[in-house]
Amino acid sequence: MSDGVTSSQGGGPNSGAPGNTNSFRGGIVVAVASLLLLLMTFSIASPTVPRVLTIAIGLLGVATAFGFIPVRAPQDYYGGIVLMMLAILALIASADLPGQRGFAFGPGTAPRLFAILLFGLSAAVTLVGITSVGPAIEKYRLRGPLWVLLAIILFAMFIRPLGLIIASFLTWMISIFGSTEMRWLESVIAAAVMTAFCVLLFVYLLNLPFQLWPQPNAFALLWQQLAEFFRLMLGPLLKYIGVIA
């Protein structure tokens, strides 16, 4: 799923009349993402279906990039493509699960069923993106999302080693950079008030077992947490692509 997301961010950053540079960018992103999916299919036992579908999407991406496809509704067109790729990813991830045995569903039956259904529906969405005129994709503003995302990720990093108080305060202070109207004094006061409120609510009223202040071995824990996150994020890729490498 993670690559579905990253590809989508580039998948047509703004408006796209047929054959212009945006189509080029969108198509290239689609092609590269499907190359990644294609690599993943090499580590599974029965790769035919996902591989054929992936190659089809890749070709679609190339065709889009070179202006062979009139993208009239970019929102639907790229949206459908990304969901198709999500469906393929699900097919790859559930490929090794046993399927139907006699009358009984195996663990893999329902996931594959839903994945194929999703592929069909999102192919239809993509088709709508070619046949009917629709709005362009709104511009992605990076400032808000990036700061807020950074704040959330740092909260996840800090909460165990540094404790609730520091994690909350820092998360507040980082996320406010997502806004253009930041004022230092006001922000520091508000962050402190919010931190105090959360400590009061979660620790004293709801009695949740939180670490309040940094742990003595905070630094080591921080590294541990970082390693954990890398395992979490790279794990899926390593599982399927690392085998080949």
Added chain:
Amino acid sequence: MSDLLANLALGFGVAFSPMNMLFCMIGALVGTLIGVLPGIGSVATIAMLLPITFGLPPVGALIMLAGIYYGAQYGGSTTAVLVNIPGEATSVVTALDGHEMAKQGRAGAALSIAAIGSFFAGCVTTVLVAALGAPLTSVALLFGPAEYFSLMVLGLIFAVVLAKGSVLKALAMIVTGLLLSQVGSDLETGAGRMTFDLPELADGIGFANIALGMFGFAEIVRNLEIPPEGRDILMRKVTNLMPTREDLIRSAPSIARGTTIGAIIGILPGAGAVIASFAAYSIEKKFSKYPEKFGTGMIEGVAGPEAANNAAAQSAFIPLLTLGIPPNAVMALMVGAMTIHGIVPGPQVMTKQPELFWGMIASMWIGNLALVIINLPLVGLWVALLRVPYRLLFPSIVVFCCIGVYSINNAPSDVLIAALFAVVGYWFAKHDFEPAPMLLGFVLGPLMEENLRRAMLIARGDVTVFFTRPISAVLLGTAFVMLVMSGLPMLRKRREILVE
């Protein structure tokens, strides 16, 4: 009838326990508190507050969530009247006449009529839910897996057809939700499915992570992109909370009509409460002697829709409590909360946990009462909250949501998963995909799979079982007809008008 009374008595016995009353009141209060904040709808409010209810006993938690739901709904109406920003799609029509009334210095009357109308609608619908609960449940108990599966298909199709936007894309979203619900251990064999060998995903993707990521974080980021507009905040003090005698006489029939419409439409899946409030407004216009005056501060235009949306919000509990099928995103959140407490929503709840079922129904009434006696007098506080600038609000919500997600399992990885879904939600918004159908698909996924598997096993692999069993065939047939009809150009136009 005596059964009904006995059941309601049981329910009130549960709901009137001091602790549960307190949970209900706090819920209604906090729900309004968050609901009046600009840009935060009732789904986001419930998603945000979900984690703090996890520590409570199941009955208390659900009662509190129901309270939060009503509170958030009412908060949406409050902002509609005071600042002309409907916090909720359901209060869009309230803003039309409500804000005009506020401009004429009659904000107090508008708010109190909204509360009184909601309360009346709540009283009637509470009885309706209780009365329909038992018979519908007994019907549902006759259902086999095939019927259940078909019923869920019908519910999902209904939700898609009545919701706004493209039907095709909403279907794609539902299936995306179904697919995501498959991550985790298989119910029967215990095999890890699509987990990428990550232990964090062995139990599936946490419901709260998705809800908070898509409705909490993603909403915030989206709101940041809306340029700060000069909001026309009412600086005048809200006085005269009591409506005049004339107000009451004029709005009484409107409230009755609104309640009836709302209660009926609310049972249907999809955007029940939204459609109900729009329908109520147009009916008030038809019944009025001065239809041309609507939009200039007619009290009927506040009373009818407000009663309707509250009635609909409440009768939406009927399919959830009796059949276990959530008709909209809010109810999907309730299902998620129930599952976290180990309650499987469905007809068996009423028989196995009568105190939960009837306690929740009784608490609906208490929640409505709480709106009138607590929230109305606090209007001044809500106005003050409305003045909090967004730049101070959104970091606070980020922090609150982070702590909420983390607190469920004390797992930092949950926060990361929520962050991932924030990105997904943001991307969905950019491509005009509605997140609500995905959430519905996600909560119904495991149930659908279970019933599908069972039905196929019983029918020895024969797919036609869904069409040869009469009830199942009717349900699927209805779903099919609905889907075809939504594609017809004439109806599509009507739908768009309704959504406008």
